[in-house]
Amino acid sequence: MIPLNFEYYRPETLADTVDIFDKLDAEGKQPMYYGGGTEIISMGRMSNLTTGALIDLKEIADCKVLEYQQEQLVIGSSVTLTQIHETNLFPLLSQAGARIADHTIQNKITLGGNLCGTIIYKETVLPLLLSDSQVFIAGPGGQRTVPINSVFKERMQLGKGEFVAQIKVDKKYVSCPYVHVKQTKQDKITYPLVSICTMAVSGGIRAAFSGVCGFPFRSIAMEEELNDRSRSMEQRIDKAIDLTPGPILADLEGSMEYRKFIIKGLLNSIINQLEE
Amino acid sequence: MFQLTGEGLIELNVNGETRKALVRPADTLLFALRERLGLTGAKPGCENGDCGACTVLVDGWPIKSCLMLAVEAVGREIQTVEGLNGAPIQKAFVDKFAFQCGYCTSGFIMNCQGLINIHPDASDEVMQEWLQSNICRCTSYQEITEAIKSVLITENT
CATH class of the missing domain: 3.30.390.50 (CO dehydrogenase flavoprotein, C-terminal domain)
Structure with a gap:
């Protein structure tokens, strides 16, 4: 049981996501982005969570992509560790993700959630750092794509209201x-x-x-x-x-x-x- | 945009039926299944994602229902052990004596059913990887392994 009460929103576009974050933030609800949710639910159960609203990113089309676009492998932040492992488009990332938690929980943990959560290990970031990946970030200030080696310093350095939408990996690194x-x-x-x-x-x-x-x-x-x-x-x-x-x-x-x-x-x- | 801002009715597709459940956004799927829909096959164990006793299938994949909000499951297909209706894996658990106290059984069966659906030709390595998501404190692991292998083999021949 999670004793805390919060609101739940599930937007379908990047623009709607940013808009609802701004609205909830203005209302003082301390909104929080929600990926697979395993960490947030665990924290909620232990009363270690402070938020008035969760914004679920899993139905945003851009965050569900898992495919090659030209010479880049594009992985949406809502793609689960299991999807990464089953498709095996980036074997090193597949292998690193397949050792996080257990198989059933990998069906729930998303790439974005693992990268942006509070648990210190974030093992999926390791292959992304090695492959000089790019991070597509959306937020109130617009959208930006930046090298992961500049935005990940001990943790993902995101501004208020920003969230990771996609990771892009040059094809030359995956093999x-x-x-x-x-x-x-x-x-x-x-x-x-x-x-x-x-x-x-x-x-x-x-x-x-x-x-x-x-x-x-x-x-x-x-x-x-x-x-x-x-x-x-x-x-x-x-x-x-x-x-x-x-x-x-x-x-x-x-x-x-x-x-x-x-x-x-x-x-x-x-x-x-x-x-x- | 789907939203739930307070306690309210949601529609869940469970075992092929549309069911209405009164939940708070913070209620887990496990809570909704057991306390709102009377489907007590999914068991509360650790409620921390460790034991697997609450495993159900969501869109065919095993999910620990203690780590999923009920509202997240709106629009998804949920299957609980009550929806299996005498599947081969259930008979295999009986035939192989794959339980002792039985508390973990429904979770194990749902995980096994997911594997049978998704990888009916699973190797021993894949099977072990999947089964490690569930814990049996009575240590019936050998019998559980024999049960799932018998169904995978049966379906492959």
Whole structure:
């Protein structure tokens, strides 16, 4: 049971969505966009949710797209992780999404919801960071398409009333060699101890991480160290780990030292696979 | 634009019938099915998306009804265990003794039915991936696996 009362709206166009957000906001209802809703419902049940209105994005035509348009794969923000996995148009993204929660919940979680939620792991962002994806954002100020590497800084940096409508991935990236590894403490279905997505692009390795710091990230500085073949494998990995963009997590999933140990082992295996 | 701004009647397509339910926008589909429509086959367990006891099919896909608002289901086709009417997977659960206390059974059956509908030729790997969405505290996993495999095999031959 969710004790909180709120209103529910399900617009069908981007314009209607922005209009209803503005109206509800002006009425002081603190509207919130709603994707798959798994996180919002869980928060609501625990009374950790403050909103007077939910705006469901799942019937907006632009947010339901999943297809190639010219040389870009366009994925609407309301596309579920299951749809991404079943169509398998971007195998690395399919694989990363298929390790989030369990299969039934993947039928509900949307790409936009995973990217914009409050849970820190957001593992679907990793392949999108590696592939220099573009994010199509709609909001009261109009529409804009921006590189994900500029708009995702620890979390999606959206203005008031803005929402992610689509992700666009250049076709050249979807078939790049890749390795995805999600290491958990014990169970298969749980949050990651460490989740790593890597992609081989133009002779170099790109790497993005979740579960390492308090936010998912791709670090160019770390990639430069990982790709420095003048050093030994151990040196490359040690130097890269020294450059994480935040403190390495120490929590119930694992201590900082244990995480470092796991990351080293995984990166060693991954680099060997990609450089074969 | 569909909207529900307070407690009101919504129409749900459940097991092939149009049913009216009085709900708040914050009510879950699980609540509406059980408390408004009398369909108690979907069970409340964790109500946090972990156990799968509340699984129903929405447009053919297994969904944990504790993690779906009732208003979200307007315009979608919902199937609960009551709508299966003696499907082969139900008989298989009996034949293979795939339950002990039975509390998780309807959720497991609906997940299995979704798999049978969508991937009737599912590999063992796919089957395991799907079944991991549900928990049986009596640990009847082996028998449940045998039940679903018997239906997948039956339908493939």
